[in-house]
Amino acid sequence: MSSPLSGLGLTIPLIAAPMAGGPTTPALVTAAARAGGLGLLAGGYRTPQELAGHITAVRAQAVPFGVNLFAPNPVPVDAEAYRRYARSIQAEGDRYDLDLTGGDPVEDDDHWHDKIDLLLADPVALVGFTFGVPDPAVVAALRSAGTVVVQTVTSAEEARIAADAGADLLAVQASAAGGHSGTLTPERVPPPTPVADLVTEVRSAVSLPLIAAGGIATPADVAAVIRAGAMAAMVGTVLLRADESGTSAVHQAALADPDRDRTVVTRAFTGRPARALRNDFTDRYTGEAPAGYPALHHLTSPMRKAAAAAGDPERVNLWAGTGHRHATAEPADRILTRLAEAL
Missing domain, CATH: 3.20.20.70 (Aldolase class I)
Incomplete structure (x- = not known):
């Protein structure tokens, strides 16, 4: 063939x-x-x-x-679940003076x-x-x-x-x-x-x-x-x-960090299952993140960009497979x- x-x-x-x-x-x-x-x-x-x-x-x-x-x-997000999740992760946005709770879900x-x-x-x-x-x-x-x-x-x-x-x-x-x-x-x-x-x-x-x-x-x-x-x-x-x-510096450093030896599947960053290196954000929010893509992607994007610029690996989606x-x-x-x- x-x-x-x-x-x-x-x-x-x-x-x-x-x-x-x-x-x-x-x-x-x-x-x-x-x-x-x-x-x-x-x-x-x-x-x-x-x-x-x-x-x-x-x-x-x-x-x-x-x-x-x-x-x-x-994957349309439930409006109340979205608002509840936005309020929950606002503590992470506060680190970068971001308001994550003021907008409606973006479904593009x-x-x-x-x-x-x-x-x-x-x-x-x-x-x-x-x-x-x-x-x-x-x-x-x-x-x-x-x-x-x-x-x-x-x-x-x-x-x-x-x-x-x-x-x-x-x-x-x-x-x-x-x-x-x-x-x-x-x-x-x-x-x-x-x-x-x-x-x-x-x-x-x-x-x-x-x-x-x-x-x-x-x-x-x-x-x-x-x-x-x-x-x-x-x-x-x-x-x-x-x-x-073009992988960000913070992501590359995390991949090379011998202490980051585990990946997890999480919806916490985007509302859709994705495998990433475990970090503080996945530990705290994987269990409560609702299904909802692309709404959660847009919700967390400003935080992730700010964290990457600041060299903060704990609030970045460190995508990685099991062979990382x-x-x-x-x-x-x-x-x-x-x-x-x-x-």
Whole structure:
């Protein structure tokens, strides 16, 4: 079977994950391609104009690349639960003279239609979707424009939904992944199925080619998912300290801190399950945070930005997968080349 990635020049089966919020930069995407893999720009949280600028920057380097978007799958927050949570975390905002209790919930779609219009008007080789499955008409329009469509899934059931929507390729994300889970049902946290086992489960459900993601941090991990039937491995956390990443200084320091040896899955920062290094904020608020995305993301964003600027790791979303100990401060091409050594 011909691979949907066959025209993208991969010489190693590795993809640099799209890490929204800053870590993924045009330089990191370019480095992944020059190492023989592929990088995906993170369209999430960027305006269409910012995304267009990143696309232009990578195109100027004449390397293959893709773009990932957050597809709408809102989790509307209960208004009273939102107000109660805002009052609870106001003590954290007080540290930075922020009022977190004065506004209404923001329920936006991350400029969804404008970003789709951008990618149809100026197509890229590959577009991925996370959080939700787009309308089949959107998928069909992208494919007609010559774009390979990748859908993130976290179960065999989700894989069937994505296949029915017309996806070319599935990114099978295990719960060990850092940052947000791509689950289509964010009110439930996906079970801790090892990534190679999840690939096997999904392969039994659909015939689409698969990319494995989640907790992949060593050459042995990469080899295991390829043996399980994935055509490529997607890695993110191991690139958070790469020279080309845009990961904040406070986040990079936390990843290198030997005392931060545990990750937790929390809704405390965004109202959607995400894996992060444990800190004071996750300890205090994971148990009481309501489901509600993107409302909680917007609620805590000013606090997180202020904390990062102040070098305060206890109020920052320190996204990290279970393999975070393998994140190293060196060029991305060296990291990716090493990960392919056991193939």
